[in-house]
Amino acid sequence: MRKYFITGLLILVPIAITAWVLNAVISTMDQSLLILPERWQPHNIVGFDIPGLGTILTIAIVFVTGLLANNLIGNYFVRLWERLLHRIPVVSSLYGSVKQVSDTLFSSSGNAFRKAVLIPYPHADSYTIAFLTGTPGGDVKNHLLGDFVSVYVPTTPNPTSGFFLMMERSKVVELDMSVDAALKYIVSMGVVAPEHSPTKI
Structure with missing residues (x-):
């Protein structure tokens, strides 16, 4: 019985967690329907809420925003909007920091989180997996003697x-x-090991 119970857990727990995460994501995205006028709300048109409709609306908004920003006129309005935000004292520092991080992470030309590395951590006799994020810059670089790289060491089991x-x-x-x-x-935590790649000679 213990064997069958554990086998059932191994099958159902990943399914339950996946369903829970998807439900949380879809429920959050469905909140985007609140930007619609009251008379356009699904429950006022068809009489009930439509799960997932907000997700479709969110994806459509993101896609259209990217489409408009990629042409000359749209790009001009984006720069105008950013200049306006940079004039607001608190918002400018917050928006600037978030945008710099997002540009680094999501830019197709960037190298952030595109290479897994092995490093000695937390001491010289133990190792962990980290992700290459770039090289030190600014005044920090002036105080480092030698060739240094920047890495991000995620925690387990929450890599965020x-x-x-x-x-x-x-x-x-x-x-x-x-x-x-x-x-x-x-x-x-090391249970799901990646497939071993034979060393090339």
């Missing part, structure tokens, strides 16, 4: 929190492993 480190490049080993595979390895 972690530690930012600057390490000598010679101590950082690039892994022949995709970012997705590395994240699965971290979240599963």
Whole structure:
């Protein structure tokens, strides 16, 4: 009975967690329907709420925004809007910081979180997986002697929190492993190991 119970848990727990996460995401996105006028709300048109309609609306808004921003006129209005935000004292610093991070993470030309590496952490005799995020800059670079890189060390099992480190490049080993595979390895606490790639000679 214990064997069958554990087998059932292994099957149902991932399904339940996946369904819970999807439900939370869809419910949050459905809140975007509140931007519609009251008479256009689904429950006023068809008499009941339509789950997932807000998700479709959110995706459509993001797509149309990107489409409009990629032409000359749209790009002009985006720059105008950003200049306006930069004139507001508190908003300017907050918006500027968030935009810089998002540009770094989501830019197709950037290198952030595109390489999994192996580093000695938290001491020289133990190792963990981290992600290459770039190289030190600003005045920090002036105080580092040698060739350094910036890495992000995620925590387990929640990779959204972690530690930012600057390490000598010679101590950082690039892994022949995709970012997705590395994240699965971290979240599963080493249980879901990536497929072994034979060393090329």
